[in-house]
Amino acid sequence: MKYNFPKSFLWGTATSAYQVEGNNNKSDMWAEEYSEGSPYRDYSGDAVDHYNRYKQDIELMASLGLNSYRFSIEWSRIEPEQGVFSQVELNHYRDVIKVCYDNKITPVVTMMHFTSPQWLMKIGGWKNPKTAELFATYCEVVFKEMGRDIPYVLTINEVNLPVMLKELFINLDFMPPVGMDAKSWTAPGWRESAAQKCGTTVDQYFTFHMASDEVSLEIVKDAHRKARAVMKKINPSTKVGLSLALPEIQAIEGGEEQAAKVWHDYFGQFISAIAGDDFIGVQNYTREIYGPKGQVPVAEGAEVTAMGYEYYPEALAGTIRNIAKELDIPVMVTEHGIAANDDSRRVEFIERGLKGLHSCMEDGIQVLGYLYWSTFDNYEWTFGYEPKFGIIAVNRDTQERTVKESGRVLGEISRNNALNVEGKFQNEV
Template identity: 60%
Template sequence: MKFTFTPDFLWGSTTAAYQVEGNNVNSDFWAEEHAEGSPYKDKSGDTIDHYRLYREDIALMASLGLKAYRFSIEWSRVEPEPGQYSRSAIEHYRDVLETCYKHGITPMVAMHHFSSPKWLMRLGGWASPEVPDRFAKYCEVVFNEIGHLIPYVLTMNEINLPVMLREIFSRIGFIPPVGIDRDAWTAPKWRESAAKLCGTTIENYFTFHMISDESSIKILKETHRKAREAIKRVQPKTKVGLSMALSDIQSIPGGEELAVQKWQSYFRQYLDMVEGDDFFGLQNYTREVYGPEGQVKPTEHAELTQMGYEFYPEALSNVIRKVSKDLSIPIIITEHGIATNDDERRVEFIRKALEGVHACLDEGFDIKGYLHWTTFDNFEWQSGYSMRFGLIEVDRSTQERKVKESGRYLGSISQTNSLIGMIV
């Protein structure tokens, strides 16, 4: 059976600056990596050297047939010290955007993807009431220079992830950043060391991944609103949104109320933040099932990814239907992927998920695109280089790129705007 998508559907892949660019020495994550007792398995170093190799990388994406590329602009490169803006960094990102257009690729930019300038920690990090104006000013500076090249922008990536992390770890009394297990999080003094490397103390050290209490969430919402206003003042035609990480929340008998609470916490509490946006960035990887005693582990026969997630591509269409009950703006799938060394399973994950997306389109849901996480195998935060999410493999000793079958598969879907499904 053949599934055909709308002619203007955006097909592509996505990266995050810190995970691919390399040597992001002004970032709070760089401090965390190099802190004494740091739980990070690897140092990011050059990562895959995308800051230098972006022209070849974008040409490679285009050669596969991909038509869209979502990447992030690194705040700590553009503004390495408060109020000091780097002309060379802005010109770099200008060329990234122009290279996309040269190869027929529609760019989408995230102004923030987890990492922040070290100097922000000296002001109290994301708990500081200065954040909304400072972030909006950074967005204004960027858009005054290169905003005419940015048709779609996410102010921030996965604004709800800190709350998800807080709830996962609240039972043991601490809040870890993304990808950090609880044993690593309790490693002595590493956060104090990270704060010192940022030029501050642990009392001021408040990264993006800690935004989970009422006060910091209020600051987060104000930051998005002011950033959106700044962007729209400069470039009214740019479509502005944000993204959320959303598992497919399910329940078994006795877990219905808890599932409702989780959905409220993960998604619905942020609905006022989305008001006024042009689109919603939906990001999904798996499902979570709740029973009367809490989250239910996958069965012993369930297939798990490298991240320990259940292989469940049906989750994507389920989440589209759920968020659409509360949204009246278009949806763009801004991340969806799987960590695995078995690329055949990645192809199957994409195929099954996209059959579900097509079904949602047939049901009348307004979905504008699908961007796969991620373009390349890259630096996966605390997990280092052990997780394989990419459509393209990278030999980090030579920086040679090797396209996987999944990359060719998604590229062929993009070229034909259709996929061939299994006959059931």
């Protein structure tokens, strides 16, 4: 069967600056990598050198047939010291946007993808109410330079991730770093070392991923609102939103109340911040099932990804339908992906996810685009370079790019603006 998509549909992939550019050494995450006892498995180092290779990389995306690219601007590059803005770095990101347009690629920009400047830790990071205004000022500086060329912007990536991490590590004394794996957890001494590398003390050190209490969450929401206001003032035509990490929340008998609470924590409590947005970025990878005793483990024998969670592409459609029950707002799939060494599983993941996405659109839900995570096999935070999410492999010794079959498949879907799945998915869940 063939599933056609709207003419204006965005087809592409997503990255974050820290995970692909390399050498973001003014960022708080860089300090965490190099702290004593750091839980990060690898140093990010040069990453996939996208900072220097963006032109060739964007040309490669275009050659596949993709028509959009989501990337982030690194705050710590633009403002390496408080109040000091780098014209060189502003020019760099302006050129990234230009190269996108030169290749008929629509840029989708994220203003903050987890990482903050080290100097922000000196004043209390994301527990300091002033951070909202500081973030908005950074966004204002960027938009004065290039806002007229940014059609879609996300203020903050996965504003709810700290809440999800808190749920995961509820019995620990403090919040883990982004992408933390329970098995690699070590004593918290590394955080004191990270604070020191940021030029501050552990009591001031409060990164974005720690913002899970009521006070800091309000600061994050305030940062989103303030940033949205300044960017819309400069360029009213830019569509502004934020993104949420949202597994599909399901319940079996007796788990309905717990599932409802989790959905509120992950989504409902952010509706007030989304009010006034032009769209919502949805980032989905799997589902969570709740029963009378809490979250139900993945069923024995069920397929799991390299990250350990259930292989369930249909969660994307389920999540979007859950959102549509509470919000009448356009949706952009800003991440949907799978870590897998077997690329055929990635191909099926994409196609099954898109089949469900199309059904949502047939039911009247407005979906602006589908951006797969990720463009490359890149740096996955504390997991290092082991997980492979990309549609493009990278030899990190030579930085050579190799397009996978999944990249060719997604590119073909984009060129045809249609998904053809005749005879596929006979055994899907």
